[in-house]
Amino acid sequence: MSWKDTAEPLLVRMPAVRRPEGHVPFKRKLTWTGGVLLMYFFLTNVKLFGLDLDASQQVFGRFSSILASGQGSIMQLGIGPIVTASIVLQLLGGADLLGLNTQEDPRDQILYQGLQKLLVLVMICLTGIPMVFAGNFLPADTAVASSLGIGTAGVQWLIFAQMFVGGVLILFMDEVISKWGVGSGIGLFIVAGVSQRLVGGVLTTPFIGNSEGILYTWYLFITGERGTGPVLAADGLQTVLLQGELLGLVTTVLIFAVVVYAESVRVEIPLSNARVKGARGRFPVKLIYASVLPMILVRALQANVQFLGRILNAQLAEDMPAFLGAYANGQPTSGLFYYLAPVQSRVDWMWWLEGNTQPIWQILIRVGIDLTVMLVGGAIFAVFWVETTDMGPEATAKQIHNSGMQIPGFRQNVGVIEKVLERYIPQVTIIGGALVGLLAVMANMLGTIGGVSGTGLLLTVSITYKLYEEIAEEQLMEMHPMMRQMFG
Numbered sequence: 001m002s003w004k005d006t007a008e009p010l011l012v013r014m015p016a017v018r019r020p021e022g023h024v025p026f027k028r029k030l031t032w033t034g035g036v037l038l039m040y041f042f043l044t045n046v047k048l049f050g051l052d053l054d055a056s057q058q059v060f061g062r063f064s065s066i067l068a069s070g071q072g073s074i075m076q077l078g079i080g081p082i083v084t085a086s087i088v089l090q091l092l093g094g095a096d097l098l099g100l101n102t103q104e105d106p107r108d109q110i111l112y113q114g115l116q117k118l119l120v121l122v123m124i125c126l127t128g129i130p131m132v133f134a135g136n137f138l139p140a141d142t143a144v145a146s147s148l149g150i151g152t153a154g155v156q157w158l159i160f161a162q163m164f165v166g167g168v169l170i171l172f173m174d175e176v177i178s179k180w181g182v183g184s185g186i187g188l189f190i191v192a193g194v195s196q197r198l199v200g201g202v203l204t205t206p207f208i209g210n211s212e213g214i215l216y217t218w219y220l221f222i223t224g225e226r227g228t229g230p231v232l233a234a235d236g237l238q239t240v241l242l243q244g245e246l247l248g249l250v251t252t253v254l255i256f257a258v259v260v261y262a263e264s265v266r267v268e269i270p271l272s273n274a275r276v277k278g279a280r281g282r283f284p285v286k287l288i289y290a291s292v293l294p295m296i297l298v299r300a301l302q303a304n305v306q307f308l309g310r311i312l313n314a315q316l317a318e319d320m321p322a323f324l325g326a327y328a329n330g331q332p333t334s335g336l337f338y339y340l341a342p343v344q345s346r347v348d349w350m351w352w353l354e355g356n357t358q359p360i361w362q363i364l365i366r367v368g369i370d371l372t373v374m375l376v377g378g379a380i381f382a383v384f385w386v387e388t389t390d391m392g393p394e395a396t397a398k399q400i401h402n403s404g405m406q407i408p409g410f411r412q413n414v415g416v417i418e419k420v421l422e423r424y425i426p427q428v429t430i431i432g433g434a435l436v437g438l439l440a441v442m443a444n445m446l447g448t449i450g451g452v453s454g455t456g457l458l459l460t461v462s463i464t465y466k467l468y469e470e471i472a473e474e475q476l477m478e479m480h481p482m483m484r485q486m487f488g
Contacts, residue, residue, distance in 0.1 A: 004099070004111055011114030017175040024180060026474045033181035033188065036173050040189055043169065044070030048162050050155040052141040057330060059137045059310075063303040065197055065456040066296060068189035074166035076131070076138070079186050081123035081167050082174065083300040085116055088123075090297070090384040117171065124167035127307075132160045134311050182470055187293070187463040194452050194460040198252075201450020247346075251446040252457065258439060259461040262287050262432075267424050271405040281405065283396075285424045288432040290382035290391070292462035295436055297385075298377040299455045302342050309337035338362070342370045346447050367445075374437030382433025386425070393421035 047053065056072050058064070060080070064071060069078030089112075092098050098115075100108040131137045133156060140155035148154070174185030265287040272280050313320055313327045320326075325335025332338040339362075343349055349367050351360050386392050390399075397418035406412040407420055436458060443454025452460075 002099070004108075007115070008111060011111050011118065014114040014117045015172075016113065016117075017172060017179055019179050029180065029182050029474065033177055033183070036177050036181065036185065037188055037192060040068075040075070040170070040173060040192060043166065044073050044075045046074045047072055048074060048076065048138070048159050050141055050144045050158050052139045055139045057137045059131055059307065060303055063299060063306075063453070065193045065452060066190060066299050066459065067303065068170075068186070068193050072138070074162050075170065076163050077124060077127055077167045077170075079170060079174070079189060079296075080300060080303070081120050081127055082171060082186065083296050084123045084127070084304065085119035087297050087301060088119055089116060090381070090388050093384075093388050120167070120171050124164055128160050128163045128167070130307075130311050132156050132163070134315060136314060137310075182474065183463070183467045186296075187459075187467070190296075190456065191460050191463050191467075194456045197450040197452045197456075198460075199450075201248075201448075201452070248447040248449050251443055252448045252452075255439060255443050255448070255454070255457050256461050259288075259292075259458060260465060262435065263462065263465050267428070269420065269424070270408055271400065272408045273404050273406075283400065285421075285428050286432070287428060288436060288462065289425060289428045290385045290433055291466065292436050292458045294381035294385040294433060295374075295378060295440055295455050295458060297381045298374060298437070299342070299440075299453075301377070302340070302373070305340055306332075306337065309340075333358070334362070339366050339369050340373075341366065342373075343367055343441065343444050344453065345451070346445065349445055371438070371441050374441050375434045376437075378433040378435075378437030378440075379430045380433070382429050382436075383426075386429050391425075393418050393425050396421055396425070 051072055053072055058071055059076070060067055060069050060078075063069075064078070067078040067080045067083070069076060069080065089098075093100070098112075100112050138159055140152045140159065142152065145152045145155045150158075170185075170189070174189075177183065177185035177188060263286060266284040268282040268284050270280070271283055309325065309332060310327070310330060312324065323335055325332045325337040327333065332341050343366065347353055347356050349363050350356060351358065351363055356363075390396075397414050400406075400417055401412070401414045407417060410416045410420065440454040440458055443457055445454075448454065448457050
């Protein structure tokens with residue numbers, strides 16, 4: 001008996017959002033999408049009952065926007081468990097250890113979806129329990145413990161229960177949008193979190209937030225109330241570029257422009273319909289063929305490694321082996337976890353800036369490792385993403401053939417179409433994945449508005465661009481119902 005036969009009774013009974021039986025009107029899709037998005041914003045502002053907010057620590061740091069995490073809220077875990085479960089499944093699927101044919105076998109498709117949900121529940125526990133019990137990142141409020149009479153341990157379990165509910169909610173919110181809305185829930189939650197920080201990075205003042213936005217900072221420079229005075233004072237170049245966030249503004253605009261341009265760069269393979277004379281089309285193979293979403297997997301992997309380091313540091317303290325690293329203010333300053341930590345800001349690599357005390361050789365090694373991880377990891381996860389989402393040459397060739405299309409000048413055969421696609425898709429996937437990794441590292445090194453991570457900014461631009469394309473396509477289908485019948 002295989003593992004599928006053993007696990008099937010459980011996996012097929014995993015709760016799921018019902019698929020729509022027919023076509024969902026565009027306005028209803030927008031209603032579902034907007035409603036879920038409002039619910040997400042609401043839940044990020046619902047604080048965990050029993051949590052000592054003053055003593056709590058930022059668990060994910062600058063990874064929070066990528067993981068759509070709301071610090072100290074019921075959305076504390078964000079999409080982290082979903083992404084981690086996806087990493088595990090992609091690795092198992094890539095090694096062909098699952099034995100599931102998700103392309104053609106409906107039973108295997110149901111088992112895969114059930115297995116994914118089960119893994120998400122496991123990852124919620126594996127991520128949430130250490131946050132509450134191991135690292136003291138989310139300490140219990142002693143006043144609440146005494147008032148309820150359940151002790152500190154009881155309040156900790158209460159905090160974890162709320163986080164578990166939040167993790168399950170975000171899983172099904174993502175499923176609702178995927179089946180009834182526009183785009184994907186994971187993508188929308190990332191865009192929502194990053195956009196909040198971008199707007200805050202431009203507009204925030206000490207009167208409406210804890211930091212200074214770019215407009216307020218420049219106001220202080222111009223009026224002479226910040227540091228060395230007017231913008232063109234003494235050591236003005238470094239002051240204007242770095243403290244005035246001019247470099248962050250330039251980097252943000254540049255990333256927007258590069259991603260939009262890269263999304264438009266494509267190789268278009270001509271297609272024609274063998275049964276309908278004159279019906280022609282094109283299959284686009286974009287430069288960023290796998291999209292920017294595989295970057296979430298790379299950064300989530302890095303976030304989990306850093307989270308493990310912080311837990312070890314909290315548990316071992318002075319007994320932590322030197323080769324693993326030393327910590328100051330919750331951040332690694334030496335050892336293995338320092339070198340594996342991604343470069344998050346200018347201070348991490350500009351050794352001449354105040355506040356950077358690391359030797360130059362250590363900084364260069366860290367930058368080199370981060371760049372290598374993002375380039376290689378971006379390419380590898382892009383390949384995994386293409387294969388597991390049926391975007392590879394074989395699956396795409398079957399889709400084209402089943403739609404009645406063929407490549408002009410070639411026989412109407414799946415194998416022929418697959419060979420043509422193999423000339424482009426694998427190479428473009430690797431190049432695009434590495435390019436996205438390079439852009440993410442460069443954006444982090446130069447800094448962006450609002451302290452948004454480079455990966456978060458890339459994701460936001462790419463997801464927004466794809467959302468625009470999908471909305472345009474939905475509107476076209478609404479105007480011309482016959483097209484909906486043609487494309488399914």
